[in-house]
Amino acid sequence: MNEGFETLAIHAGQEPDPHTGAVVPPIYAVSTYKQDGVGGLRAGYEYSRSANPTRTALEECLAAVEGGARGLAFASGLAAEDTLLRTVCAPGDHVLIPDDAYGGTFRLFAKVLERWGVSYEPVSIGDVDAVRAAVRPETKVIWVETPTNPLLGIADIAGLASVAHDAGALLAVDNTFASPYLQQPIGLGADVVVHSTTKYVGGHSDVVGGALVAASAELGERLAYHQNAMGAVAGPFDAWLTLRGLKTLAVRMERHCDNAERVVELLASHPKVTQVLYPGLPEHPGHEVAAKQMRRFGGMVSFRVAGGEQAAVEVCNQTKLFTLGESLGGVESLIEHPGRMTHASAAGSPLEVPADLVRLSVGIETADDLLADLSRALG
Numbered sequence: 001m002n003e004g005f006e007t008l009a010i011h012a013g014q015e016p017d018p019h020t021g022a023v024v025p026p027i028y029a030v031s032t033y034k035q036d037g038v039g040g041l042r043a044g045y046e047y048s049r050s051a052n053p054t055r056t057a058l059e060e061c062l063a064a065v066e067g068g069a070r071g072l073a074f075a076s077g078l079a080a081e082d083t084l085l086r087t088v089c090a091p092g093d094h095v096l097i098p099d100d101a102y103g104g105t106f107r108l109f110a111k112v113l114e115r116w117g118v119s120y121e122p123v124s125i126g127d128v129d130a131v132r133a134a135v136r137p138e139t140k141v142i143w144v145e146t147p148t149n150p151l152l153g154i155a156d157i158a159g160l161a162s163v164a165h166d167a168g169a170l171l172a173v174d175n176t177f178a179s180p181y182l183q184q185p186i187g188l189g190a191d192v193v194v195h196s197t198t199k200y201v202g203g204h205s206d207v208v209g210g211a212l213v214a215a216s217a218e219l220g221e222r223l224a225y226h227q228n229a230m231g232a233v234a235g236p237f238d239a240w241l242t243l244r245g246l247k248t249l250a251v252r253m254e255r256h257c258d259n260a261e262r263v264v265e266l267l268a269s270h271p272k273v274t275q276v277l278y279p280g281l282p283e284h285p286g287h288e289v290a291a292k293q294m295r296r297f298g299g300m301v302s303f304r305v306a307g308g309e310q311a312a313v314e315v316c317n318q319t320k321l322f323t324l325g326e327s328l329g330g331v332e333s334l335i336e337h338p339g340r341m342t343h344a345s346a347a348g349s350p351l352e353v354p355a356d357l358v359r360l361s362v363g364i365e366t367a368d369d370l371l372a373d374l375s376r377a378l379g
């Protein structure tokens with residue numbers, strides 16, 4: 001069946017309940033399942049760390065919307081990342097990561113995995129040749145975010161997939177910023193997609209979660225084994241909320257993109273803004289690649305403020321509709337200062353972000369109200 005994105009988001013993994021006809025998968029708040037004799041599992045369920053029907057519905061839907069073989073839902077994006085890396089890497093292995101990766105991802109490599117013998121190296125993933133040159137014999141994974149958090153850098157997924165595969169490595173793509181509606185990395189050659197479903201997939205700032213979607217059933221099986229063995233699963237309430245969000249992802253993303261474009265227009269002509277970082281701008285160095293691999297350019301916008309760090313912090317303190325807060329991807333607009341907030345853990349490292357940077361998660365409120373709020377805050 002060749003169903004459209006919206007149809008899959010609303011129906012994949014979500015057949016009406018066979019007992020009641022409920023059109024929404026129920027929240028199976030249950031830890032264990034009656035067995036029909038020893039080893040006689042009903043529909044494969046024995047214990048909710050291994051599998052739970054509400055989580056299965058979300059996992060099947062995630063696999064469908066990303067075009068992958070297997071989806072897995074976790075307690076957070078970082079739990080998904082940790083499970084992936086400890087499934088595919090062993091001591092002595094090496095991972096290439098973006099030189100402006102999400103601060104929490106960087107911290108996972110720098111403060112946790114390195115102690116267990118997995119080394120990492122930040123590289124400019126917007127430059128396919130630089131990535132190829134940085135690959136070592138022990139490189140197991142090329143880790144990509146595109147667009148990146150918070151500098152909105154763009155990586156060529158298809159180009160990096162061939163670099164990874166030539167080297168016998170896996171290409172992992174953190175698709176959190178784009179969401180599966182705007183970009184489907186597996187179709188471009190990625191081996192595994194990573195999500196913080198806390199963001200656009202959930203979409204309502206009411207649940208923390210993560211996901212992995214494997215391109216192959218074989219990798220999916222290994223990840224599922226580790227998901228159960230390591231145990232950082234999404235609970236049924238969280239899986240239900242995330243799935244409810246996923247159903248409306250397409251319409252939300254269209255409005256996020258519409259509003260972001262209006263915000264970019266305002267910022268680009270504002271005298272207090274020295275640079276706007278948005279892959280939809282023709283002058284963005286990744287614009288052509290983004291136009292090739294993304295449906296639209298997303299709801300995240302970063303910009304640099306004339307007057308340096310203090311001026312940037314001041315803008316963050318002045319907005320009213322843009323709420324000062326970490327995270328992104330919800331229906332409500334958020335503003336933050338990455339250097340002091342989301343990316344504080346990268347201070348002093350090669351991933352340190354500019355001090356005059358402000359990041360916006362443009363929500364789906366009335367665009368004119370968002371523009372008025374930003375104009376007022378910029379002064």
Ligand SMILES: Cc1ncc(COP(=O)(O)O)c(C=O)c1O
Pocket residue numbers: 076077078079102104105145149174176177195196197198208209210327
């Ligand atoms: C791009 C990206 N990846 C991963 C994560 C981690 O996800 P979580 O906060 O759900 O653990 C985040 C969180 O902000 C993120 O922005």
